[in-house]
Amino acid sequence: MSILIKRSKSGCFNSACNVKLWRLNSTSADSALKKGEEEEEFRVLDILKKRDKMQRRVVKRTDVQPDRIDRMATNQNWGNVWPGPKTFHPSSVPLPIRQGYVPKGQAPPGKKANAELMKIPNFLHLTPPVIKSQCEALKQFCTEWPNLLNSEESIEKHYPLEIISSDYCHASPSIRNPLARVVILRVQLADLKLDKHATDKFKRLVGDRYDPKTDLVTITADRCPTKVQNLDYVNYLLTACYHESWNFEDWEKEKTEDDMEYYDWDNNASKRSLIDWYLRVKNELKIMNDEEYKAFDISQIENGAQYKASVSKYMNEGENPQTVQEYSIAVRKLFGLPQKKLV
Amino acid sequence: MNAIRSIWRLTPVRGVTIPNYAIRSLSANTTALPHAVEPVVPPVELDKLYKRVELEMRGIDPAVLLSYSWFCVAAASHLGIEVTKSWALRKAEKERHTLLKCVHIYKKHKVQYEIRTYFRFIHMQRLTGSTCDTYLEYIERNLPEGCALKVTKIECQKLPEHLVPPKKESEE
Numbered sequence: 262m263s264i265l266i267k268r269s270k271s272g273c274f275n276s277a278c279n280v281k282l283w284r285l286n287s288t289s290a291d292s293a294l295k296k297g298e299e300e301e302e303f304r305v306l307d308i309l310k311k312r313d314k315m316q317r318r319v320v321k322r323t324d325v326q327p328d329r330i331d332r333m334a335t336n337q338n339w340g341n342v343w344p345g346p347k348t349f350h351p352s353s354v355p356l357p358i359r360q361g362y363v364p365k366g367q368a369p370p371g372k373k374a375n376a377e378l379m380k381i382p383n384f385l386h387l388t389p390p391v392i393k394s395q396c397e398a399l400k401q402f403c404t405e406w407p408n409l410l411n412s413e414e415s416i417e418k419h420y421p422l423e424i425i426s427s428d429y430c431h432a433s434p435s436i437r438n439p440l441a442r443v444v445i446l447r448v449q450l451a452d453l454k455l456d457k458h459a460t461d462k463f464k465r466l467v468g469d470r471y472d473p474k475t476d477l478v479t480i481t482a483d484r485c486p487t488k489v490q491n492l493d494y495v496n497y498l499l500t501a502c503y504h505e506s507w508n509f510e511d512w513e514k515e516k517t518e519d520d521m522e523y524y525d526w527d528n529n530a531s532k533r534s535l536i537d538w539y540l541r542v543k544n545e546l547k548i549m550n551d552e553e554y555k556a557f558d559i560s561q562i563e564n565g566a567q568y569k570a571s572v573s574k575y576m577n578e579g580e581n582p583q584t585v586q587e588y589s590i591a592v593r594k595l596f597g598l599p600q601k602k603l604v
Numbered sequence: 605m606n607a608i609r610s611i612w613r614l615t616p617v618r619g620v621t622i623p624n625y626a627i628r629s630l631s632a633n634t635t636a637l638p639h640a641v642e643p644v645v646p647p648v649e650l651d652k653l654y655k656r657v658e659l660e661m662r663g664i665d666p667a668v669l670l671s672y673s674w675f676c677v678a679a680a681s682h683l684g685i686e687v688t689k690s691w692a693l694r695k696a697e698k699e700r701h702t703l704l705k706c707v708h709i710y711k712k713h714k715v716q717y718e719i720r721t722y723f724r725f726i727h728m729q730r731l732t733g734s735t736c737d738t739y740l741e742y743i744e745r746n747l748p749e750g751c752a753l754k755v756t757k758i759e760c761q762k763l764p765e766h767l768v769p770p771k772k773e774s775e776e
């Protein structure tokens with residue numbers, strides 16, 4: 262077979278005239294040439310290949326390298342051995358680790374050819390000295406927190422506005438997380454410069470975004486697709502509400518007693534009945550209009566101020582044992598009745 | 605075919621308009637040159653201030669989460685970040701699916717599969733913007749497989765300057 266191939270390679274052109282050439286090329290014809298060149302012979306097919314046998318392939322045994330751990334120095338820099346995150350490799354970790362679940366009484370399998378050790382992500386690249394050296398290198402990019410902002414009060418005083426947003430880092434087909442677009446703005450109502458009317462209007466505008474217990478206004482924006490847009494939108498909402506609350510519209514003059522956000526004693530029937538009672542006691546009863554009732558100075562009535570305070574508190578805070586007790590004390594003082602004896 | 609024709613019609617128009625813009629911009633440049641001599645001072649970019657940064661890490665393996673949180677706390681202490689809290693939920697959050705053991709019959713025999721998610725939390729406070737970016741970049745790059753990280757940043761800002769009561773004159 263090799264002859265045929267060699268022939269086709271070397272002398273596909275003029276094979277008839279150049280017989281010797283391809284004979285010289287072929288290996289099996291060499292012996293025939295030695296016998297006599299002048300005697301033309303047919304070549305013999307050597308089936309068993311007795312003459313020159315193919316050299317046998319010697320299977321070389323590769324030397325198994327000794328474990329890397331055997332050549333490790335005890336004072337080596339571990340960070341150079343294991344520089345980055347990698348699957349566990351038994352021959353480069355010089356620790357007698359065992360891992361695996363076995364029946365009771367048996368020792369867990371060792372580190373060689375142990376799939377359990379390869380499954381779990383290891384932290385061999387983040388040893389304490391490595392973390393320390395990496396942090397030393399990173400420290401040049403860090404800045405100090407300002408010294409004067411050393412308490413919560415000072416931070417809240419100088420930087421009252423809070424912007425809350427989240428970032429997400431996870432392994433999934435997409436690195437985007439739709440929740441990252443949400444932006445929350447939080448500010449204390451007391452920090453905004455608002456007057457009495459504007460505060461009331463601002464509370465009505467933001468509705469349940471205002472929490473009376475903590476005095477915080479929380480505005481959440483998630484309707485835009487990106488974080489920057491939501492941040493802009495949140496700032497826009499705060500600005501719009503703020504300036505709208507300072508506007509005084511014509512229809513706001515039609516606010517009646519039912520629309521009041523708190524109980525104002527001076528405008529209510531309680532003051533009228535107190536004045537009527539006072540004047541009747543003095544025999545000076547006269548018919549007064551609303552303006553006169555409002556303008557009436559109650560400081561001339563003995564214990565009137567305390568009565569006013571207790572009634573206002575009762576109406577504003579609601580009925581609870583304390584307000585009821587204060588009310589009873591105020592009424593008894595007003596009428597000159599003896600105080601309730603404590604049992 | 606009609607569409608191709610329309611495109612064909614459109615293309616020369618575009619070709620004409622582009623040089624027009626070019627000329628316009630050139631002329632604008634020539635007029636603006638004397639004004640552009642003044643050096644443009646870039647606005648000073650102030651560092652952000654983060655009052656609090658809350659890390660929430662969730663994963664499928666509590667041991668890995670523990671190591672990772674240990675790493676986060678160590679890195680924070682080396683970078684001078686104040687860690688206020690670090691804790692884990694006592695139990696994993698389990699998402700369960702109940703299926704029939706046999707697909708079609710035997711309703712009384714069911715199997716339950718569950719996915720457990722373990723949580724860990726770290727709170728830190730008072731970071732400047734550059735510190736926060738450096739630190740987060742560092743720990744996010746070393747996030748192990750099978751873990752997810754959620755970072756909630758509470759940034760504190762000054763009140764915007766336009767939030768001042770309007771003047772009486774401007775109202776009238």
